Amino acid sequence: MVDDYNEKVKESMRQEERSVPFASDYRIVLETKDLKKQYMQGKVVVHALRGINMTVEKGELMSIRGPSGSGKSTLLNMIGALDRPTSGTIILEGQNIARMDKNQLAEVRQRIGFVFQYFNLIGRLSALENVQLPLSVRGMPGPERKAKAMEVLDLVGLSDRIKHKPSELSGGQQQRVSIARALTQEPSFLLMDEPTGNIDTKTRDSLLQLIKMVNHEKKITTIIITHDAAVAKITNRQVYIVDGLLYNTEDEAIQAEMNYKAIEGENGNGTERKMEAGLP
Numbered sequence: 001m002v003d004d005y006n007e008k009v010k011e012s013m014r015q016e017e018r019s020v021p022f023a024s025d026y027r028i029v030l031e032t033k034d035l036k037k038q039y040m041q042g043k044v045v046v047h048a049l050r051g052i053n054m055t056v057e058k059g060e061l062m063s064i065r066g067p068s069g070s071g072k073s074t075l076l077n078m079i080g081a082l083d084r085p086t087s088g089t090i091i092l093e094g095q096n097i098a099r100m101d102k103n104q105l106a107e108v109r110q111r112i113g114f115v116f117q118y119f120n121l122i123g124r125l126s127a128l129e130n131v132q133l134p135l136s137v138r139g140m141p142g143p144e145r146k147a148k149a150m151e152v153l154d155l156v157g158l159s160d161r162i163k164h165k166p167s168e169l170s171g172g173q174q175q176r177v178s179i180a181r182a183l184t185q186e187p188s189f190l191l192m193d194e195p196t197g198n199i200d201t202k203t204r205d206s207l208l209q210l211i212k213m214v215n216h217e218k219k220i221t222t223i224i225i226t227h228d229a230a231v232a233k234i235t236n237r238q239v240y241i242v243d244g245l246l247y248n249t250e251d252e253a254i255q256a257e258m259n260y261k262a263i264e265g266e267n268g269n270g271t272e273r274k275m276e277a278g279l280p
């Protein structure tokens, strides 16, 4: 009985934690507060995120740049409900997702479309089947799901390639398929991790136009992680991560990177981490 009672108290505390009131401004759809993530590498603690505070408005198209190992993918994994932070809060459309259990996180992910550098398409399935997959998993009936998949494939300009398998498509086309797949569930957010990292410059530019168009037409809040200044340039807001901390201007980020390198040098750890995001 006492255990039952304790469980109930704990559950109500958990609920309270989850229902942190919506940010004061209703346009803010994502807010992180003092977000930290540590990993254990053997006996060493890696501080991947060291206190990220950021707010994102509905419909924004923003980019996050920073050197390799600075924490970009870790941040995306946290705000995309793929993993939980060590501490801090992540308020996604009014809910704190930082302490949710696996099932709750899976539900949150239904509202998020992911696009990764290596497309993550299933090789034996056609473009149409790949795009339908998230809808099949959700149990949507065949005809409805095909119609939805055709609609998004049309939006990304691939109506004439629906029967092609990934190996029969160019890199740019494969990435269009994965953007279409991310859009099938009409997500509130599109999270992209180096979406053009594996694509030549010319194809990149038309893909960027597509991302801009989708953001504009569908009003989907879009966050792109990139090393590439040309990618960041198409976004309306560019922020930077250096060594697990977020900076709102390039100057601040460059200064932080120089300080970081100086400390690394003092510690005799000469790891070269070039800030491709703008250092000369």
Ligand SMILES: Nc1ncnc2c1ncn2[C@@H]1O[C@H](COP(=O)(O)OP(=O)(O)OP(=O)(O)O)[C@@H](O)[C@H]1O
Binding pocket: 039, 040, 041, 046, 047, 048, 066, 067, 068, 069, 070, 071, 072, 073, 074, 075
């Ligand atoms: N699962 C993990 N276990 C242990 N350490 C990890 C894990 N994932 C990431 N890290 C470490 O956390 C830090 C941040 O990694 P992260 O992948 O977020 O960097 P990134 O900015 O995305 O880098 P890149 O541009 O190379 O993709 C790195 O030092 C990395 O080694």
Ligand SMILES: [Mg+2]
Binding pocket: 072, 073, 074, 193
């Ligand atoms: Mg990464």
